[in-house]
Amino acid sequence: MDIRKAKQEDVRxxxxxxxxxxxxxxxxxxxxxxxxxxxEAFKQIEAQRGNDILLGIEDKEIIGCLQLxxxxxxxxxxxxxxxxxxxxxxxxxxxxxxxxxxxxxxxxHAKLEGCGLVQLTTDKQRIDAHRFYERLGFLASHxxxxxxxxxxxx
Amino acid sequence: MDIRKAKQEDVRxxxxxxxxxxxxxxxxxxxxxxxxxxxEAFKQIEAQRGNDILLGIEDKEIIGCLQLxxxxxxxxxxxxxxxxxxxxxxxxxxxxxxxxxxxxxxxxHAKLEGCGLVQLTTDKQRIDAHRFYERLGFLASHxxxxxxxxxxxx
Numbered sequence: 001m002d003i004r005k006a007k008q009e010d011v012r013x014x015x016x017x018x019x020x021x022x023x024x025x026x027x028x029x030x031x032x033x034x035x036x037x038x039x040e041a042f043k044q045i046e047a048q049r050g051n052d053i054l055l056g057i058e059d060k061e062i063i064g065c066l067q068l069x070x071x072x073x074x075x076x077x078x079x080x081x082x083x084x085x086x087x088x089x090x091x092x093x094x095x096x097x098x099x100x101x102x103x104x105x106x107x108x109h110a111k112l113e114g115c116g117l118v119q120l121t122t123d124k125q126r127i128d129a130h131r132f133y134e135r136l137g138f139l140a141s142h143x144x145x146x147x148x149x150x151x152x153x154x
Numbered sequence: 155m156d157i158r159k160a161k162q163e164d165v166r167x168x169x170x171x172x173x174x175x176x177x178x179x180x181x182x183x184x185x186x187x188x189x190x191x192x193x194e195a196f197k198q199i200e201a202q203r204g205n206d207i208l209l210g211i212e213d214k215e216i217i218g219c220l221q222l223x224x225x226x227x228x229x230x231x232x233x234x235x236x237x238x239x240x241x242x243x244x245x246x247x248x249x250x251x252x253x254x255x256x257x258x259x260x261x262x263h264a265k266l267e268g269c270g271l272v273q274l275t276t277d278k279q280r281i282d283a284h285r286f287y288e289r290l291g292f293l294a295s296h297x298x299x300x301x302x303x304x305x306x307x308x
Contacts (some may be wrong), residue, residue, distance in 0.1 A: 005198050011228070014228055015228065018168050018228065020230050026157060027226060027229070027230050027231070028229070028230070028231060035231065035232075037231045037232040038228055038231065040232060041226050041227065041228055041232025041233075041234075042228060042232075044226035045226050045227065045228070047203060048202065048203045048204055048225075048226060049201060049202045049203065050202055051225065051226070055230065060306045062306075065214070067227055067228070069223075069225050071202075071205065071223050071237070071239070072195050072198035073159025073170065073197050073221055073239055073240060074165070074168055074172065074192060074196060074199070074200065074201060074207065074221070074240065075178070075181070075182070075197065075239075075240045076182070076295055077181070077182060077183055077189065077192065077292040078189075078191040078192045078194060078195025078196075079195075079304075080195075080198070081239075083225070083237065084230065085225070085227055085229075085235075085255055086229045088229060091155070093246060107301065107303075110303065111300070111303055115208065115303055116302070116303055116304040117300055117301065117302055117303060117304070118300070118301040118303065119275065119298070119299065119300045119301070120297050120299050121273065121275065121296035121297065122296055122297050122299060123182050123295060123296055123297075124294075124296060124297055128303055130193055130297055133299050134299075136301070137301050138299040138300060138301045138302055139297050139299065139301070140278075140297040140298070141278060141298070141299075141300055142275035142277055142278060142297075142299070142300060143275065143277075143278055143284055143294040143296075143297075143298055144273070144275050144294070144295070144296025144297055144298035144299075145169060145273065145274050145275065145284075145287050145288075145292040145293065145294050145295075145296070145298075146272070146273050146292060146293055146296060147261065147271065147273070147290070147291050147292045147293070148270070148271055148297055149261075149264065149269055149270055149271060149272065150233075150270040150271070150283045
């Protein structure tokens with residue numbers, strides 16, 4: 001599997017991947033033509049320094065993705081942190097360490113950028129995901145708190 | 155109390171606030187002259203679109219702060235989320251709703267920016283903080299997972 005940063009022309013396939021999931025199928029609009037909101041969001045991601053979507057590619061197909069955002073801050077002597085969101089792996093390749101490879105690449109990228117910490121939140125009901133992240137060295141030391149502004153449960 | 159965005163000339167006082175805390179006194183370097191790492195970090199915050207530090211000011215003194223980062227993303231039809239970090243309130247004004255006012259301002263700002271969600275993580279040992287965020291409408295629905303790249307426990 002190759003890993004590279006997403007480009008504008010990948011957005012169509014990324015949305016297909018996001019929708020290929022029980023929760024995602026309700027949340028996303030995998031339509032043709034693709035709703036403008038996705039393309040607009042990708043422009044905003046590109047315009048924000050330190051914000052990237054990493055893609056796992058096999059046989060020219062996108063089989064996994066995650067979003068990595070480097071956030072500079074003042075605390076801890078001006079430490080940068082890396083935030084991971086939206087980890088997704090195509091259903092028919094789950095269990096093949098695609099997610100692990102993407103996470104390891106994101107962690108390596110965070111180190112290169114000088115981050116002191118990598119962080120993410122994962123739904124408390126997803127016990128398998130917790131074990132997955134713990135195997136990679138993450139500690140469930142914090143509560144992940146969410147406030148919906150849309151009346152949607154995260 | 156007034157609330158405004160931090161400027162370069164506030165960094166000295168913000169570091170004093172960050173260090174005015176049991177954990178912070180060990181983590182920060184509240185020295186004169188101020189270590190360059192803080193000023194460099196502030197430049198990087200300013201250079202990242204959507205990243206701001208909000209300050210609570212009373213009698214020209216900084217009595218509270220938080221960092222608010224607006225993160226555009228593709229999932230949920232291109233939903234933006236607001237991430238809150240580094241909430242601090244000066245010790246001698248705790249219990250006077252300074253944190254509440256800062257959080258409410260951050261949430262209002264996130265709404266104005268079109269975010270669908272506000273999120274933060276808080277150490278599991280800080281039970282009072284959980285209650286504080288729950289009173290503001292946050293749900294502890296997620297595990298907050300951290301991977302230190304410095305050998306420092308978050």
